[in-house]
Amino acid sequence: MTTPITAPFAARSWLFAPGDSARKMDKAADGAADVVLLDLEDSVAKDIKPDARKMVADFLASRADRHRLWVRINPLTTLDSGLDLAAIIAAGPGGIMLPKACGRSDLDQLDELISAHEAAAGLPAGQIKVAALVTETAAAMFTTGDYVGSPRLAAMTWGAEDLGSVLGASNQFLPSGQYAPVFELARSLCLLGAVAAEVQPVETIQADFRDLDGLMKRAKMVRSWGYRGMLAIHPAQVDVINSAFTPSTEELAHAQAIIDLFAANPGAGALGLNGAMIDRPHLTQARALLASLRSQR
Numbered sequence: 001m002t003t004p005i006t007a008p009f010a011a012r013s014w015l016f017a018p019g020d021s022a023r024k025m026d027k028a029a030d031g032a033a034d035v036v037l038l039d040l041e042d043s044v045a046k047d048i049k050p051d052a053r054k055m056v057a058d059f060l061a062s063r064a065d066r067h068r069l070w071v072r073i074n075p076l077t078t079l080d081s082g083l084d085l086a087a088i089i090a091a092g093p094g095g096i097m098l099p100k101a102c103g104r105s106d107l108d109q110l111d112e113l114i115s116a117h118e119a120a121a122g123l124p125a126g127q128i129k130v131a132a133l134v135t136e137t138a139a140a141m142f143t144t145g146d147y148v149g150s151p152r153l154a155a156m157t158w159g160a161e162d163l164g165s166v167l168g169a170s171n172q173f174l175p176s177g178q179y180a181p182v183f184e185l186a187r188s189l190c191l192l193g194a195v196a197a198e199v200q201p202v203e204t205i206q207a208d209f210r211d212l213d214g215l216m217k218r219a220k221m222v223r224s225w226g227y228r229g230m231l232a233i234h235p236a237q238v239d240v241i242n243s244a245f246t247p248s249t250e251e252l253a254h255a256q257a258i259i260d261l262f263a264a265n266p267g268a269g270a271l272g273l274n275g276a277m278i279d280r281p282h283l284t285q286a287r288a289l290l291a292s293l294r295s296q297r
Contacts, residue, residue, distance in 0.1 A: 009129065009154040009155065009199070009200055010200055010228055010229070011034035011035045011068075011155070011200070011202075011229050012034050012228070012229045012230070012241055012242050012244075012245035012246065013032070013033045013034050013035070013229065013230065013232055013237075013238045013241040013242050013245075014033065014034070014035045014037055014070075014131075014157075014202060014229060014230070014231045014232060015028050015031070015033035015035070015036050015037065015231075015232045015233075015235065015237075015238055016028075016037045016039050016043065016072070016205075016231065016232065016233050017029070017036055017037065017038055017039065018039050018043035018044060018052075019038045019039050019040045019043070019044055019052040019053070019055060019056040019071070020043075020044045020045075020048050020051065020052040020055060022055060022059065025038055025055075025056075025059050026059075027235060028235060029059075029063060029065070029069060031235050031238055032238050032239060032242060033068075033232065033235075033238045034068060034229070034242070035068055035069075035070055035094070035095070036068060036069050036070065037070050037071070037072050037097055037231075038056045038059065038060075038069060038070065038071045038072070038093075039071075039072045040052055040053060040056060040071060040072060040073055040074060040080070040084050040088075041072050041073065041074050041075075041099050042099075049074075049080055049083075050083075053083065053084060053087035053088065054087065056071060056087070056088055056091075057087050057088045057090070057091045058091075060088065060091035060092065060093055061091045066091070066092050066093060066094055067094040068094055069093055069094055070093055070094050070095035070096065070097055070129075070131070071084070071088050071093045071095075071096055071097070072096075072097040072098075072099060073085060073088075073096055073097070073098065073099075074099070075098075075099050075100040076098070076100075076106055076109060076110065077100070082113070085113050085114065085117055086117065089114060089117035089118060089121060089123070089128065090117065090120070090121035090123075092121075092123060092127075092128075093128060094128070094129065095128055095129035095130060095131060095154065096110070096114065096128060096129075096130050096131075097130075097131045097132075097133065098110055098130060098131070098132050098133065099133045099136060099159075099162075100133065100136045100137055100140065100162065101132035101133055101134050101136075101140060102137060102139055102140045102143055103140070103143035103146040103147070104143075104146045104147055104148075104149075104150050106132075107130065107132065107147065107150035107151060107152070107153055108150070108151065110130060110152075111130075111150075111151035111152055114128055114130075114152070126151075126152065128152065129152055129153075129154040129155075130150075130151075130152040130153050130154060131153075131154060131155040131156065131157060131202070132147065132150075132153060132155075132156050132157070133157055133158065133159050134147070134156050134157070134158060134189075134190055134193060135158040135159060135163055135186035135189060135190055136158075136159050136162035136163055136166075137162070137163070137166055138163075138166055138167065141163075141185070141186060141189060144156075144189040144190060144192065144193035145189075145192065145193050145196055146193075147193055147194075147196070147197040147199070148196055148197045148198075149197070150197060153197060153199050154199055154200060155194070155199055155200040155201070155202050155229070156190055156193055156194040156197065156199055156200070156201055156202065157190065157201070157202035157203070157204060157231060158186050158187055158189075158190035158203075158204050159186075159204050159205075160172045160179065160183045160186065160204060163182075163183065163186055164183070167182065169182075187203075187204070187222075191225065191226050191227060195226065200228050200229060201226060201227050201228060201229075202227065202228070202229040202230060202231060203218075203219070203222045203227045203229070203230040203231065204230075204231055205230075205231045205232065205233050206218060206230075206233075206237070207233070209232075209233055209234035209236055209237055210236075212236065212237070212240050215237055215240050215241070215244075216240050216243070216244055219240065219241055219244030219245065220244050223244060223245055228245060229241070229245055230244075230245070247289055251289065252289070252290070254286075255285075255286035255287075255289045255290055256286070256290070257273060257274075258273065258278055258282055258283055258286040259283065259286050259287060259290070261273055261278070262280075262283050
């Protein structure tokens with residue numbers, strides 16, 4: 001078994017591209033997304049999956065930037081997941097996105113499967129990271145806090161569409177446009193679970209890819225809550241997401257000022273800065289902000 005991911009990992013934009021379309025994979029990979037998710041799950045019909053696996057493997061093999069090219073496989077409860085891994089691990093994707101994850105045991109199982117394929121392909125052990133979709137079933141909602149120490153885990157994200165389907169929900173939203181309480185709960189549990197596991201929390205998609213103003217507002221909102229990236233379904237969303245999750249010059253200057261102030265006063269628990277009181281949690285946030293920026297480079 002591999003050891004958990006320990007190096008800081010951050011990616012602002014995670015863009016899906018269907019694995020059965022060479023044109024869409026090319027367009028996604030040639031764009032500005034931090035991570036491109038080559039999809040073998042929902043966007044690929046069952047009878048097309050064998051062809052899509054080969055297309056994704058060939059596409060990975062043709063690119064020099066495989067570290068940012070990840071693959072969303074099918075759920076571990078399906079035979080397709082094993083076929084997905086057998087087809088694409090040797091091509092060295094940067095990571096695997098696991099849909100319908102239901103706790104630490106799923107990550108342990110996935111780690112064993114990836115490790116076997118890495119060894120067979122002569123790849124360095126543990127180089128392939130994992131992002132888990134952790135709220136897509138009712139049972140998964142109760143295991144979002146189970147991922148501490150999970151092997152390979154670098155990020156956790158959530159989804160409203162599959163959860164809505166299993167709930168039989170005809171609408172995910174309140175009249176105000178906000179998510180209904182059960183979906184807000186999923187969003188909150190994902191964030192809390194990711195922070196507990198010390199991995200990156202990633203916001204789910206915005207289905208209306210034409211509403212870029214709404215996307216910017218939403219991305220900034222969830223970033224202020226603690227999310228550090230967001231899924232995208234269209235290339236037009238990428239620049240908006242990257243902008244929303246990139247610290248401003250003012251934010252960086254303020255964070256550095258906090259760090260410098262505590263460095264000059266190492267024994268202090270609380271200090272004043274620009275008329276406001278700051279304490280050790282502010283220092284922790286400032287360091288995390290600068291570390292996240294370095295890890296994106």
